Amino acid sequence: MTLSITSAFDGGNIRLVAAQGDCIDVEIQKDHQSDFYQWFYFRVTGAKGRPLQLRIVNCAGSAYPHGWDGYRACLSYDRDTWERADTAYAGGFLTISVTPETDSLWVAYFAPYTMEMHHDLVAEVAAAPGVAYRSLGKTLDGQDMDYLRIGEGPLQVWLYARQHPGETMAEWWMEGALGRLMDESDPVTRILRRRCTFHIVPNMNPDGSRRGHLRTNAVGTNLNREWHEPSAERSPEVLCVRNAMDETGVDFAMDVHGDEAIAANFLAGFEGIPSWTERQQQAFDRFAAELVRVTPDFQTSKGYEIAKPGQANMSMSTAQLAERFGAVSMTLEMPFKDNEDLPDEVYGWSPDRCRLLARACLDALHIILDDLPARR
Numbered sequence: 001m002t003l004s005i006t007s008a009f010d011g012g013n014i015r016l017v018a019a020q021g022d023c024i025d026v027e028i029q030k031d032h033q034s035d036f037y038q039w040f041y042f043r044v045t046g047a048k049g050r051p052l053q054l055r056i057v058n059c060a061g062s063a064y065p066h067g068w069d070g071y072r073a074c075l076s077y078d079r080d081t082w083e084r085a086d087t088a089y090a091g092g093f094l095t096i097s098v099t100p101e102t103d104s105l106w107v108a109y110f111a112p113y114t115m116e117m118h119h120d121l122v123a124e125v126a127a128a129p130g131v132a133y134r135s136l137g138k139t140l141d142g143q144d145m146d147y148l149r150i151g152e153g154p155l156q157v158w159l160y161a162r163q164h165p166g167e168t169m170a171e172w173w174m175e176g177a178l179g180r181l182m183d184e185s186d187p188v189t190r191i192l193r194r195r196c197t198f199h200i201v202p203n204m205n206p207d208g209s210r211r212g213h214l215r216t217n218a219v220g221t222n223l224n225r226e227w228h229e230p231s232a233e234r235s236p237e238v239l240c241v242r243n244a245m246d247e248t249g250v251d252f253a254m255d256v257h258g259d260e261a262i263a264a265n266f267l268a269g270f271e272g273i274p275s276w277t278e279r280q281q282q283a284f285d286r287f288a289a290e291l292v293r294v295t296p297d298f299q300t301s302k303g304y305e306i307a308k309p310g311q312a313n314m315s316m317s318t319a320q321l322a323e324r325f326g327a328v329s330m331t332l333e334m335p336f337k338d339n340e341d342l343p344d345e346v347y348g349w350s351p352d353r354c355r356l357l358a359r360a361c362l363d364a365l366h367i368i369l370d371d372l373p374a375r376r
């Protein structure tokens, strides 16, 4: 069997440049009609027992070159368990050293969450008691924008993930949140479902997910720069979700992402919006403080720079929802690398820990329910 490299599957992304003996050079492909790239997901067959050096040779021009420092690639044989590989970064080249145990090895930037996995998740949740399913619209590739409603309380809670499709940790987080919200024996779930109505979009960018994109949809649009004026031509995903939000209003919202560079979990808020209120801010700060208390995987010292008054970017969903609805809204960022304060040598930041963080977020939401502004 000769060695081969392929990414011709759901969510795959790579291009073979050259193969010389055990040294394989590959390139990550750009998002369609965009210059963004950093997500990779490919398969190596026919290399059992060979000491491979898999080199990604175009890292210097990727979206976040600083993301490669201290990063380790994810490897799997069964596409279920993803372990971190011996990985080095220098001079724009990411070198993954691995001697495959079998003739079929899978390599990815983070544990993948493919569209087929997404359909399994949505099918399971939609069939559960007390859950309503709705397709909010169609993407440019003709895929459904899947939406799930759970609970019957007056507080309108929106959870949505993966505007940036290469940030697959966001949908692993969704799996944890949905799993907990379906567990009717969980006392926190029972309170949450009584006091809140959850509106959940587990994947905001199905086209980018299936195409193996890092950051954009089928026509190269970064969806998290469209929330001030989404359009049917460039960003139907945002348009249909924002229209549904206009119907329900939004009291609390989480937009779930991954960050290439910072080795920590952190929140970004809505500080620079024109209509900022102290009460909104206090609820946000209390949520963050409670999340620190319920999980050692969360912290508040590392994160993005906070926008000055009046300088929020209203094209981003968190700022737009805080302004438009007076919502307590936030962007959750999880690491591609790991939580450097509590690292896991074998798995790094992992699907299991994404799911656990989602459960912790629901604990924190439960604690701060009385701090949320009542629907006007």
Ligand code: ZN
Pocket: 164, 167, 257, 258
């Ligand atoms: Zn993102």
